[in-house]
Amino acid sequence: MGIGLPLIDEYSHCGYADSVEHAALVQRILLVGAFTWKRLLAEYERRLQGSDVKSRLQTLRDAWEVCSPHAGPLPSLSVSRCPACANEAVSPAICRLPEDVYGLCSHCGHGVLLSQAAAAESVYRNSDYYTKQTANRVGYEDYLSEQRYREDKAAQLLDWIANSATRPIRSMLEIGSAYGFSRAAAERRGWRTFGVDLNPHAAATARKLYGFETFIGTLEQALTAGAVASGVWDLVLYQFVLEHVVDPIHELRQAAKSATPLGVVALLVPSMQAVERFVFGASYRSLRPDHLHLFSWKSLDSCLTKAGLARIVSRSTCSVHLLAGFLTEQELTMLYERGDGPDLVAIVAKEIS
Numbered sequence: 562m563g564i565g566l567p568l569i570d571e572y573s574h575c576g577y578a579d580s581v582e583h584a585a586l587v588q589r590i591l592l593v594g595a596f597t598w599k600r601l602l603a604e605y606e607r608r609l610q611g612s613d614v615k616s617r618l619q620t621l622r623d624a625w626e627v628c629s630p631h632a633g634p635l636p637s638l639s640v641s642r643c644p645a646c647a648n649e650a651v652s653p654a655i656c657r658l659p660e661d662v663y664g665l666c667s668h669c670g671h672g673v674l675l676s677q678a679a680a681a682e683s684v685y686r687n688s689d690y691y692t693k694q695t696a697n698r699v700g701y702e703d704y705l706s707e708q709r710y711r712e713d714k715a716a717q718l719l720d721w722i723a724n725s726a727t728r729p730i731r732s733m734l735e736i737g738s739a740y741g742f743s744r745a746a747a748e749r750r751g752w753r754t755f756g757v758d759l760n761p762h763a764a765a766t767a768r769k770l771y772g773f774e775t776f777i778g779t780l781e782q783a784l785t786a787g788a789v790a791s792g793v794w795d796l797v798l799y800q801f802v803l804e805h806v807v808d809p810i811h812e813l814r815q816a817a818k819s820a821t822p823l824g825v826v827a828l829l830v831p832s833m834q835a836v837e838r839f840v841f842g843a844s845y846r847s848l849r850p851d852h853l854h855l856f857s858w859k860s861l862d863s864c865l866t867k868a869g870l871a872r873i874v875s876r877s878t879c880s881v882h883l884l885a886g887f888l889t890e891q892e893l894t895m896l897y898e899r900g901d902g903p904d905l906v907a908i909v910a911k912e913i914s
Contacts, residue, residue, distance in 0.1 A: 576609050579886030587883050591844050601628045614892050622840045632843035633658040645671040645860035657843040661850050672833035672855030688762035698849045715743035722827050725874040725908050734794040736780050737802035741767035757783050780815045794819050797826045804852045813868035828907045830856045835903040870909045877902030
């Protein structure tokens with residue numbers, strides 16, 4: 562995390578201690594420059610009074626509101642129906658410039674993209690999706706260069722899933738399998754795998770790297786075509802895929818159909834209830850025009866219930882700790898254990914009737 566490492570003098574501020582390298586990474590993720598970051602630190606120091614975590618986070622939020630280059634005025638939109646809980650309770654909550662508007666459900670805390678989405682299937686089918694990231698963070702800059710990192714990260718995730726599941730896992734179906742990095746980690750464990758992905762370029766790369774075959778299309782299409790058999794998979798894995806799907810409940814029903822009666826579905830989704838979202842507002846890293854949904858634990862549970870699934874094990878995590886300079890490692894750990902990290906991870910199973 563880099564906690565406790567001193568900054569160079571120009572970045573040294575009361576209540577903030579982080580390495581120069583990590584501070585630069587945070588700025589890149591937030592899409593701000595050094596000038597904005599220095600202004601934030603000065604504003605934070607000027608406002609800081611309380612020493613407890615809640616006071617520091619509120620102060621950081623107030624300081625960021627002054628400095629944020631991404632926040633815009635909210636449009637006048639009528640209250641709409643929540644796709645997770647079905648209540649008429651979604652109101653505009655965040656405008657990320659230039660035009661992305663996100664709603665928040667007052668009943669379940671679900672986040673919904675209300676503006677024009679970049680989530681058409683053509684976006685994901687484009688070969689550039691894995692080689693050129695857009696200015697608003699859609700896609701990847703060079704996904705192939707992350708091969709070792711993503712294989713190692715997948716191995717850690719699969720360890721956690723295997724240790725948390727109540728029955729042995731011998732097969733894995735991954736939806737949004739991309740280049741096959743997670744499948745490779747699973748096959749090294751001795752698991753049989755198959756992948757489903759919309760992107761022909763990704764499927765071709767998985768074949769080139771590992772010899773993997775991938776169904777090009779949606780899971781529903783794969784089930785209909787018989788390319789994926791129903792009820793035979795011990796694990797169905799979704800790594801940051803469900804937020805891109807127009808109807809997450811329908812997708813979860815397809816996942817449930819694919820798993821064995823005692824199999825599990827593992828989900829990684831971005832959080833709408835994350836402390837990072839509270840602090841950074843319109844600059845929150847998961848606010849992207851290809852993210853149709855951001856989940857709270859309550860909204861995720863609502864979707865699962867409607868799909869005949871139930872959460873059995875869960876946690877929140879974080880890949881890059883944007884609050885590390887402001888909170889201690891122990892405080893960050895407590896935040897994640899409370900479920901308020903930016904990434905929600907859940908193992909779910911079919912409800913027994």
